[in-house]
Amino acid sequence: MSWFRKRSAPPEKSDSRKVVVPEGLWIKCDNCGEIVYSKEIERNLKTCPKCDYHFRISAKERIRLLEDPGTFEEFDARILSEDPLNFRDSQKYRDRIKNAVKKTGLNEAVLSGTCTLDGLKIVLVVFDFFFLGGSMASVVGEKVTRAVERAIQEKCGIVVISSSGGARMQEGALSLMQMAKTSAALARLRRAGLPFISVLTDPTTGGVTASFAMLGDVNLAEPKALIGFAGPRVIEQTIRQELPEGFQRSEFLLEHGMIDKVVSRKELKKTIVALLKAFKNQ
Amino acid sequence: MVEGYLEFEKPLAELERRISELRQMNAVENGVNLSDDIQRLEKKLARMRRDLYSGLNRWQRTQIARHPLRPYTLDYIQILMKDFIELHGDRCFGDDRSIVGGTAWFHEKPIMVIGHQKGRNTKEKVSRNFGMPHPEGYRKALRLMKLAERFHLPILTLVDTPGAFPGIEAEERGQAEAIARNLIEMSDLTVPVVTVITGEGGSGGALALAVANRVLMLENSIYSVISPEGCAAILWKSQDYAKDAAEAMKLTARDSLDNGIVEEVIKEPLGGAHLDYQETALNVGEVVWKHLEELSALTPEELVEDRWAKFRRIGIFRDEAGR
Ligand SMILES: [Zn+2]
Numbered sequence: 001m002s003w004f005r006k007r008s009a010p011p012e013k014s015d016s017r018k019v020v021v022p023e024g025l026w027i028k029c030d031n032c033g034e035i036v037y038s039k040e041i042e043r044n045l046k047t048c049p050k051c052d053y054h055f056r057i058s059a060k061e062r063i064r065l066l067e068d069p070g071t072f073e074e075f076d077a078r079i080l081s082e083d084p085l086n087f088r089d090s091q092k093y094r095d096r097i098k099n100a101v102k103k104t105g106l107n108e109a110v111l112s113g114t115c116t117l118d119g120l121k122i123v124l125v126v127f128d129f130f131f132l133g134g135s136m137a138s139v140v141g142e143k144v145t146r147a148v149e150r151a152i153q154e155k156c157g158i159v160v161i162s163s164s165g166g167a168r169m170q171e172g173a174l175s176l177m178q179m180a181k182t183s184a185a186l187a188r189l190r191r192a193g194l195p196f197i198s199v200l201t202d203p204t205t206g207g208v209t210a211s212f213a214m215l216g217d218v219n220l221a222e223p224k225a226l227i228g229f230a231g232p233r234v235i236e237q238t239i240r241q242e243l244p245e246g247f248q249r250s251e252f253l254l255e256h257g258m259i260d261k262v263v264s265r266k267e268l269k270k271t272i273v274a275l276l277k278a279f280k281n282q
Numbered sequence: 283m284v285e286g287y288l289e290f291e292k293p294l295a296e297l298e299r300r301i302s303e304l305r306q307m308n309a310v311e312n313g314v315n316l317s318d319d320i321q322r323l324e325k326k327l328a329r330m331r332r333d334l335y336s337g338l339n340r341w342q343r344t345q346i347a348r349h350p351l352r353p354y355t356l357d358y359i360q361i362l363m364k365d366f367i368e369l370h371g372d373r374c375f376g377d378d379r380s381i382v383g384g385t386a387w388f389h390e391k392p393i394m395v396i397g398h399q400k401g402r403n404t405k406e407k408v409s410r411n412f413g414m415p416h417p418e419g420y421r422k423a424l425r426l427m428k429l430a431e432r433f434h435l436p437i438l439t440l441v442d443t444p445g446a447f448p449g450i451e452a453e454e455r456g457q458a459e460a461i462a463r464n465l466i467e468m469s470d471l472t473v474p475v476v477t478v479i480t481g482e483g484g485s486g487g488a489l490a491l492a493v494a495n496r497v498l499m500l501e502n503s504i505y506s507v508i509s510p511e512g513c514a515a516i517l518w519k520s521q522d523y524a525k526d527a528a529e530a531m532k533l534t535a536r537d538s539l540d541n542g543i544v545e546e547v548i549k550e551p552l553g554g555a556h557l558d559y560q561e562t563a564l565n566v567g568e569v570v571w572k573h574l575e576e577l578s579a580l581t582p583e584e585l586v587e588d589r590w591a592k593f594r595r596i597g598i599f600r601d602e603a604g605r
Binding site: 076077078079080081082084085087088089090138139141142145167168169170171172173174175176177178179180181183184185186187188190206207209210211212213214215227228229230231234235238239243244247248256257258 | 446447448449450452453454455456457458459461462463465466467469470483485486489490492493505506507508512513516517518519523526527530531532533537538541543589590593594596597598599600601602603
């Protein structure tokens with residue numbers, strides 16, 4: 001057995017960045033190519049100690065990194081997909097869901113619940129990109145909407161950590177409508193005078209970016225995350241030219257005024273807490 | 283091939299050509315009377331048309347929705363309204379000609395009408411970017427909607443777009459933010475909002491004009507989360523499966539009605555809206571007016587609640603915990 005676990009071929013040509021930290025003692029960072037001790041990456045909140053590359057992480061890991069230990073209480077865990085269109089391409093949608101459940105141990109692409117951050121109560125919604133690319137269909141839209149309603153009911157702020165390829169094709173226009181539903185829910189949160197911190201992580205594109213994820217009272221993003229409306233490949237095919245370096249990365253969005261701040265994973269909790277405290281001090 | 287015929291309409295076009303040939307012969311040759319034959323073929327043609335159009339599949343409807351001669355926003359405005367004054371610009375960056383909007387009079391009352399606009403000839407198609415807006419288009423639309431709200435005008439939006447434009451500048455100027463902003467702000471409007479999907483309801487680019495109290499669809503229009511070609515390219519790995527994707531996504535007006543996404547389907551002339559602008563527009567006008575009248579009974583607060591209730595209940599899932 002070799003010391004280094006060889007990584008599998010990247011899933012998409014235009015996005016060769018590795019999706020998951022492989023198991024094994026040593027890992028080659030996909031960004032800088034350095035060989036790093038995997039425990040060191042763990043300790044470093046799943047970022048590369050050499051180049052600060054932020055690995056994609058699961059929803060559960062994300063919650064563990066943010067919550068005050070043991071305070072996360074999930075709600076709406078048993079809202080499940082129904083396959084309303086009886087959708088089938090090369091595979092049945094039902095089977096895709098089943099496989100995703102088996103692979104991630106989650107029921108859907110989003111986890112929602114309450115927790116405290118430095119003692120401050122919030123509603124926390126976290127996307128899991130490993131569940132069908134974090135895509136949004138009826139269940140995800142409903143869970144995000146209920147989470148916003150819960151924040152209104154509990155009179156607390158809400159934090160959504162997005163990581164999503166956008167609206168899920170297998171539920172057709174029902175998925176599209178979740179963009180309107182979640183955004184309309186945020187209008188009610190706004191009326192209730194409660195804050196919404198949106199955290200965009202790698203990658204957040206399509207219908208999730210074009211709805212609640214861009215509507216934070218504050219929009220934060222992890223370094224170098226891919227964030228955009230259209231996917232880079234779609235844009236390349238449409239305009240038939242290569243995209244500039246750094247296009248649709250967090251720093252690009254910051255430069256173009258679309259997000260408030262690029263925040264490294266280590267600073268994320270502190271930043272969120274500071275903002276929520278500022279907004280609470282009315 | 284006769285202009286304006288789609289691939290699947292070829293048998294119709296062929297028969298029409300034969301009938302018109304016979305008519306010409308009938309007119310010149312005095313000896314033979316072809317009137318009986320012509321009449322017989324015309325009956326056959328009518329039957330063929332009925333059969334073809336009553337059994338359209340989703341991909342065929344998609345093609346009718348995209349028909350190059352389909353009526354566009356400005357056609358509806360011209361037929362249904364008076365004294366349209368087009369208002370331009372988003373006050374930030376520019377004027378996006380793929381969305382038009384302004385004040386007009388509808389049934390002797392002022393209204394704000396906004397819609398996607400595709401072009402007819404090559405030059406106009408380019409200048410209107412094939413009905414695919416940049417962020418400034420959505421921001422213009424929102425500006426006009428807020429203007430309508432201030433002066434208590436009801437809003438009618440007409441949707442017909444392949445989608446929001448995927449390009450470098452569109453991303454730089456915040457395509458996602460512009461769409462998202464319209465979704466939240468439209469949900470909060472205190473005046474009646476009615477949307478008609480007239481052609482292609484292409485994804486977020488369509489929805490950004492469609493957070494309305496009532497969403498209506500023309501019989502052959504489509505509403506979908508991604509184009510059938512786009513869906514096919516991702517899930518079937520080839521655009522050649524667009525027909526299968528159209529079927530699988532259930533993107534027709536009837537499907538949308540069944541899934542609780544739209545309130546009503548508006549009838550088109552047999553064969554599609556492009557065959558009779560007047561009839562199509564009058565059908566649209568009648569249904570829109572009915573809904574606007576109903577909505578005019580609601581207070582500003584009730585209008586916001588009504589719109590919220592409409593979108594809040596959309597979604598099909600199983601809640602094992604019950605609620
Ligand atoms: Zn590295």
